[in-house]
Amino acid sequence: MGALPRTDREGDGAALRVAVVAPPWLELPPDAYGGVESMCSDLVDALVDRGVAVTLLAPGRHGTAAAFRPTGPTADPRLMGQALPEVVHAAQLPELLMDLCVDVVHDNTLAGPLVAGSHGLPTVVTAHGPVQGDLGSYYRTLSRRASLVALSDAQRAHLPSARWAATVPNGVRPERFPFRATKDGYALFLGRMSPDKGPVWAIDAARAAGLPLVLAAKCREDAEKAYFEDNVEPLLGGAVEWIGEVGGQQKHDLLAGARCLLFPIDWEEPFGMVMIEAMACGTPVVALRRGAVPEVVDHGRTGWVCDRPAELPAALLRAAEIDPRACRAAVEDRFSAAALAAGYERVYRQVAASGGPPAAARPAS
Template sequence: MRILIVAPPWYDVPPQGYGGIESMVAGLVAGLTRRGHDVTLIGAGPAGTSACFLSTYGRAPSERIGEPLPEVLHAARAYAMTSKLVVDVIHDHTLAGPLTAPAQAAPTVLTCHGEVVGEFGEYYRVLGATVSMVAISEAQRRIAPDLNWAGVVHNAVDVAVFPFRERKEDWVLWLGRFNEDKGAHLAIDAARAAGRRILLAGKLTEKAEHDYFDEHVKPRLGPDAEYVGEADTARKHELLGAARCLIFPILWEEPFGMVMIEAMACGTPVVALCRGAVPEVIVDGVTGFIRGAPAELPAAIEATGALDPNACRSRVERFFGVEVMARSYEAIYRRAIAGLPKRTGENGRGGFGESRDLAMPVN
């Protein structure tokens, strides 16, 4: 197939540091290319994958994340580029890009990487049958079952690039962006209660992140709780491989959580609160521990010392490798292509309308 993938504009693909969606996109490009497909990638910054690359920004506007205009301009530039290409399917990972789906010659598959409630849910309902939506977990799809879901495909990593380490050090790791829903403050409290040192590495660029950090994280820092900055790829791999465990005390219905499979790929178990997709990723008592309340986390941190790092790595290889993800998306692309032509409105052009049933078996 001739596949066009549209990445968000905020980070390079693959990212140099933070960027879960961009990491997933880079893996998908690699997997699809290895399977013989002709892949074109639209993104920001320099080329970094095996795909033919079209850039909307010479440098990714990372410092402007959260502003609407870079996202809208990226979508407009991507549409202008797409109109000159001949492709079989468009796979969009952006928020604004799917607005152009009714005008595209090829069907649009949309992976939903974030929330599906509130205004986000209403937006996807209005898009209707103009896009075939893909959930990144069953948990995400259950929240809004009426959306035009084409299937569920878990995110994945290229396991080979993650260094496996069997012998661990005695400290705990928290890795993510500094948002209250990610629970960095709970991670510090749990590690301290367990008598373990904790390192925190994460994105700290937006005002809301600084506000949360200053109020809830900074006062908790000390000799046993250290913020080490936003780790680049090499540093992230080093931290994930060496940690006793990754702690993932989320306070929202996280639709996936890439850092969990990144840690497990390094042989590092995950201790998490039971929210969102956590039970789909972690095997409790095998690749980590799933707990219902923050008070249960310290004991779980201690118990990770008895888990087998090889089981963590094997789980990712079997269920969260890029080849698994690429095969699953292949099937969804073919269904979307077979569903052409789009439904049309009274004006004869593809328009927003009633959803079609594109249900697919999940992987």
């Protein structure tokens, strides 16, 4: 149901038709915070550039170069993390996909892959979050009937028992980010307000280095607000400025002007989009060695990777040693949307040809 005959899709030069499913929380492209949504937006535009026929399934308005099927009239970010919107979003997919002639579905949601059996189309699933604990059990089971893609080798290493189809790092469109070789004096913390993102460590490091710090973070959910009020707000003042959530041109200007992006995470981050967004602006990254950080940041070339929070102040003071042009070049070479699309197109073609998870992805028995 829905898929064109495989014989019409053979060969690298053949047309390829893909349905990309985005999460239900935000319109694409997102106005502010939205790592998964940013990736989906850049991916579909870059796939269209490559001649892939893409249909995007997402809520709200039509904002990309792909064909569009809305999963709802609006997106409500206030519902982010709630189960029901995710389930309702997933339940619509078989009907929406029924009359689409596509070879592969690329699902970027948590619940959506559960209905893959209903629409009968080969499905690629990107694991956008952690793959430990209950989520690890979920993705391990899912990988037996869908082609599971990791964002980094670090993420993949946390679930070696899954049948991973590929590792495809995230990417951005560098031309959409302003490059600045001359930086201002502030360090920048940009992300969400959560202890695993390390905002308190960021404040401590900037103060120890004697540098101004700009804190810009998503702080919408109750847990984020409570953490901010209890742990971060009492530390504000002096050279530490809180500006809340940012997006669009304001976000780009902050990234481009910063002496560095401070990324002191305290969890196994599977990728970290903001790192490559900063690098696209020519801004180095000062980060802790967790998750995918060593795969993204080239120590001494595009930033400094620290083993302990106590090392962050010295690294902040050395940010000016990093050549902004090297940061930009790393994104153009390794983390561009073009590279992202090329990586996923390879996966799509493998899956379309085989009708399921590639045999090479299956663990040896």
